[in-house]
Amino acid sequence: MNCILLPAENFSTDKAKIDAMAQVNHVNKVLGAKVGDTLKIGQLGGHLGTATIENMAPDRIQLCNVQLDVIPPAKPDVTVVLALPRPKVLRRLIIDMTALGVRNIVLINSYRTQKSYWQSPMLERLDEFVLEGLQQGVDTIAPRITLQKRFKPFVEDTLPRLMTNQAIVAHPYGEQSFSEWLQSNSSLGLPSLVCIGAEGGWIDYEIALLAAQGCMPVHIGPRILRTEAAVNAILGQWLL
Known part of the structure; x- marks a missing residue:
């Protein structure tokens, strides 16, 4: 994963949560990320951006400082x-x-x-x-x-x-x-x-x-x- 995409319902103001186990495992085992690290995220159907890991549990990762300010790349007409x-x-x-x-x-x-x-x-x-x-x-x-x-x-x-x-x-x-x-x-x-x-x-x-x-x-x-x-x-x- 080059970014973590989350559904709209996983966002709240400037916070978000990662609760899909495949994504939780990726953050833990592949990225080796820890509390305080910054992740590249995006909202499905929306914008891309970053967020900071606030806390981590075996089945959930809580994010803060969510900033979604990057427009996704344009799609070719094909x-x-x-x-x-x-x-x-x-x-x-x-x-x-x-x-x-x-x-x-x-x-x-x-x-x-x-x-x-x-x-x-x-x-x-x-x-x-x-x-x-x-x-x-x-x-x-x-x-x-x-x-x-x-x-x-x-x-x-x-x-x-x-x-x-x-x-x-x-x-x-x-x-x-x-x-x-x-x-x-x-x-x-x-x-x-x-x-x-x-x-x-x-x-x-x-x-x-x-x-x-x-x-x-x-x-x-x-x-x-x-x-x-x-x-x-x-x-x-x-x-x-």
């Missing part, structure tokens, strides 16, 4: 449409995309998405993964996450409304690379929507449907990457 991946990969991807500042995340069904993934208990823990990503990226504003189990209706009816600029779909067999696409569209800036498949990528039917809605198929080099590597390689453009 929506990621991601074919629902394997549950273990999902956790890492939600954390990474949240830390990178993705504004909207759409988890969608695809031909290569196994039906069992939609019954995974990991989907009930998305808020937990988002919090982990926010604390990693030192942000307070959570991305909007939606689940879409029907590919064709989503692409035809909803996808166009999510585009505020151009859109791309990651495809290892695309004729144009992402860097070439960026150079030829330099006046328009980065795309506002990125579609990334799960392991095995999109099938031709899905690529065609996405392309029909204006998503340009692009590749990111001759190597075929795992989903999490592709996500981070593409979204890294927004950090440059």
Whole structure:
């Protein structure tokens, strides 16, 4: 954790409390903080700042001198449409995309998405993964996450409304690379929507449907990457 994020109800005037055991343990065991030390904190949905440890108990840490005066970093104008991946990969991807500042995340069904993934208990823990990503990226504003189990209706009816600029779909067999696409569209800036498949990528039917809605198929080099590597390689453009 690069900051401790707390819900609004944990604040009172210039005081606050840390009562989530994962955070209490982090302060004690990882930071090794003591009474009088200053912590970097933030209010979920609000501002970032600092606070001083007033007292410590096994299950709670009381803070004083709370100052929340730092605006969280601006989010890039990007929506990621991601074919629902394997549950273990999902956790890492939600954390990474949240830390990178993705504004909207759409988890969608695809031909290569196994039906069992939609019954995974990991989907009930998305808020937990988002919090982990926010604390990693030192942000307070959570991305909007939606689940879409029907590919064709989503692409035809909803996808166009999510585009505020151009859109791309990651495809290892695309004729144009992402860097070439960026150079030829330099006046328009980065795309506002990125579609990334799960392991095995999109099938031709899905690529065609996405392309029909204006998503340009692009590749990111001759190597075929795992989903999490592709996500981070593409979204890294927004950090440059």
